[in-house]
Amino acid sequence: MAGVDFVDVRKSFGAFPVIKGVNIEIEDGEFVILVGPSGCGKSTLLRMLAGLENITAGEIRIGNRVVNRLPPKDRDIAMVFQNYALYPHMTVADNMAFSLMLAGKPKEERDKRVGVAAEILGLAKLLDRYPRQLSGGQRQRVAMGRAIVRDPQVFLFDEPLSNLDAKLRVAMRAEIKELHQRLKTTTVYVTHDQIEAMTMADKIVVMHDGIVEQIGAPLDLYDNPANLFVAGFIGSPAMNMIKGRLDANDPNRFLTADGTALPVARPAAAARGRDLVYGLRPEYIALDPNGLPAEVVVIEPTGYETQMIARLGGNEVTCVFRERVNAKPGETIRLSIDAAHVHLFDADSGRRLFD
Ligand SMILES: Nc1ncnc2c1ncn2[C@@H]1O[C@H](COP(=O)(O)OP(=O)(O)O)[C@@H](O)[C@H]1O
Numbered sequence: 328m329a330g331v332d333f334v335d336v337r338k339s340f341g342a343f344p345v346i347k348g349v350n351i352e353i354e355d356g357e358f359v360i361l362v363g364p365s366g367c368g369k370s371t372l373l374r375m376l377a378g379l380e381n382i383t384a385g386e387i388r389i390g391n392r393v394v395n396r397l398p399p400k401d402r403d404i405a406m407v408f409q410n411y412a413l414y415p416h417m418t419v420a421d422n423m424a425f426s427l428m429l430a431g432k433p434k435e436e437r438d439k440r441v442g443v444a445a446e447i448l449g450l451a452k453l454l455d456r457y458p459r460q461l462s463g464g465q466r467q468r469v470a471m472g473r474a475i476v477r478d479p480q481v482f483l484f485d486e487p488l489s490n491l492d493a494k495l496r497v498a499m500r501a502e503i504k505e506l507h508q509r510l511k512t513t514t515v516y517v518t519h520d521q522i523e524a525m526t527m528a529d530k531i532v533v534m535h536d537g538i539v540e541q542i543g544a545p546l547d548l549y550d551n552p553a554n555l556f557v558a559g560f561i562g563s564p565a566m567n568m569i570k571g572r573l574d575a576n577d578p579n580r581f582l583t584a585d586g587t588a589l590p591v592a593r594p595a596a597a598a599r600g601r602d603l604v605y606g607l608r609p610e611y612i613a614l615d616p617n618g619l620p621a622e623v624v625v626i627e628p629t630g631y632e633t634q635m636i637a638r639l640g641g642n643e644v645t646c647v648f649r650e651r652v653n654a655k656p657g658e659t660i661r662l663s664i665d666a667a668h669v670h671l672f673d674a675d676s677g678r679r680l681f682d
Pocket residue numbers: 340345363364365366367368369370371372
């Protein structure tokens with residue numbers, strides 16, 4: 328096993344820069360997820376780590392070894408792709424053993440390693456089948472088995488669950504996480520799905536447009552987003568973002584464009600006199616008979632919780648209540664805000680202003 332370091336890594340395709348100076352430290356044994364919208368450079372970064380794409384500038388290290396110029400086969404990594412890339416004319420066992428055969432490993436060792444991987448992944452009874460005789464989830468497992476038999480220093484995954492239906496995705500999420508807990512192999516996993524990132528990662532790297540916006544543990548990013556991009560990307564339903572300014576006479580009041588006053592528990596000194604965005608997660612809004620009046624716009628009961636869009640002053644806000652709510656669109660309700668969980672962001676730079 329080994330850690331991985333990206334040091335000021337850059338990549339251009341022709342004159343077009345797609346990775347603009349990325350620094351990431353990945354500890355030995357860590358499960359790290361690169362997450363960000365489509366086109367932000369996640370796959371390019373992963374492919375550079377795998378050696379499938381060269382590096383324009385900077386350094387990539389695997390276990391203290393600079394791998395910039397090392398061919399993929401010498402990097403001791405195993406990659407699982409979105410489309411699985413299984414050989415259709417080979418059985419499950421042969422698919423899993425193929426890389427070992429190329430490496431010239433004797434049959435006895437191949438069988439042993441395939442047997443162990445099949446046991447871990449629950450594939451032992453399917454070893455004689457062909458890929459077309461497997462479900463999507465089983466194919467996904469064979470692709471992982473192929474990576475496991477190589478016992479690499481690092482696993483790389485590029486959107487491995489995107490081809491599965493929603494229910495299977497949730498199941499495979501837990502399986503991959505459990506697999507990591509068992510093998511403890513350093514893992515770099517790419518996804519555009521922030522829920523996948525939140526549920527699986529030890530550490531999340533939020534990317535946007537070729538740069539790293541923030542790195543942190545899932546709940547750390549959720550509770551302490553560094554900027555508006557991360558605040559808006561992590562969390563579902565998304566954080567409410569309301570424009571306005573602090574009241575010049577009372578910094579514990581945030582005034583929206585239409586003059587509605589929202590509470591601020593700890594106004595940052597830097598927030599005074601600036602255009603701001605008031606960041607409020609849906610779960611920190613509560614029904615409260617003494618709260619601010621709001622009009623119900625849409626109500627969505629899911630059974631487990633109730634989501635609501637309500638018009639508070641001139642702003643539509645999304646709320647999530649743990650209880651069931653009997654209210655109809657157009658009705659007036661009263662809402663209170665848990666000011667301790669409000670974030671203030673600088674509207675120009677997008678940066679969070681700390682108190
Ligand atoms: N071989 C290539 N040639 C030119 N541009 C590319 C190539 N591969 C990727 N890109 C561009 O690089 C950017 C990042 O792509 P990619 O890493 O695939 O993003 P992601 O995986 O985050 O969706 C995109 O703008 C994409 O169009």
